[in-house]
Amino acid sequence: MWVRVTVRGNSMSPTLHDGQKLVARRLLRRGPRRREVIVFRVPDPELPHRIKRVAAVAGDAVPDWLAPALPGTSHVPPGFVAVEGDNPRSQDSRQLGLIDCRDIVGTVRGA
Secondary structure, eight states, rough: EEEEEESSSSSTTTTSTTTTEEEOOOOSSOOTTTTTTEHHHHHHHHOOOEEEEEEEETTTOOOOOGGGGTTTTTBBBEEEEEEESTTTTTHHHHHSSSSEEEGGGEEETTT
């Protein structure tokens, strides 16, 4: 039901801080919701998990700030979410692309 994660870097600052320990609840029957902070897997052996805020869910219009990185995509497709960090200099879906919901490990409570 729960997974422990440690924040690495400042992409979620000022909400979360480098080195902060978190507990994320695994998603069971529902998908992620807009504005939730999620933990998801990425193919990076150095840092296999990322923590970001959900900016858009399946069926939502692609946010204006993301549209240039996804030409020809007007809406988030089923099974995917767009993510952003709380820090304006954060890596987000502009660099990472849309996140497959199957790669979401869980949601962070209280963030």
